[in-house]
Amino acid sequence: MIYDLVRYQLVDEKTSSLKRENVLLVSLGCSWGKCAFCDYQDDKASTVLESDAVNKKVLAQVKGREVGSFTLEVTCSASYTELPFTTINYIREVCREKGIDTVILEGHYIFRDANPFFTDFFRQYGIKTIFRCGVETFDEHIREDILQKGLPGVTPEQIARHFSWINIMFGMEGQTTAQLEKDIATGLKYFDRVNLSIYTTVKNGPARDSAAIKTFYDSAFYRDLTQNPAIDIYDEWDDANEHKVGHDI
Secondary structure (H helix, E strand, C coil): CCCCCCCEEEECCCCCCCCEEEEEECECCCCCCCCCCCCCCCCECCCHHHHHHHHHHHHCCCCHHHHCCCEEEEEECCCHHHCCHHHHHHHHHHHHHHCCCEEEEEECHHHHHHHHHHHHHHHCCCCEEEEEEEEECCCHHHHHHHCCCCCCCCCHHHHHCCCCEEEEEECECCCCHHHHHHHHHHHHHHCCEEEEEECCCCCCCCCECHHHHHHHHCCHHHHHHHCCCCEEEECCCCCCCCCCCECCC
16 A cells, blocks of 8 residues: 555645545555556555555545535546445445535446446435546557557547546657647547546656646647636646646545
């Protein structure tokens, strides 16, 4: 488990058009575990009891109606299907207690067939479920040959049948603003919301292209994205929040 991670965050109107609370929970491990850009794979528990103990403390920070937030975004170092069922039940109970009516669950495309079960489970309490998929890019060469995402031959149309939100990543060596523009255009065409993360260097992963990131931030394209309510931008390395974007947790 990684102990120095921020596990609760309130996303407010300063950085997003959708006010929500975000929790970073501890799973039992990522069964895919091959993504070249991910260094969170050690953030896992060895037992259900260990996972639940951490997740209970994190979920206890959720405030819901108290802070005018009615949406809870759930992430972990794996997919929502790899959280213990007991944790999933805690999530539902917290949503009911705090007046939260929408829960966002993030997961890998390979678990898409499980979505209806989660929809039914939360709907029993009148809670809407939104599913978010990490695509990172629609450029298949980058996505599969470099990032090892595990979506070979999968089209945006196929992903959109199961997920209404997606994650896009930009800022690694080999990416250009022109390629990002194509990704964003595809994302907005097929999905309700696009989360754009600016890439941070990870051990043995692709190199961060600081020049490309600067070009992006200096562009009219970036300024247009900040005005689009269907786009959220996250930059973990923007410590001074110079660009007024969100921070991944």
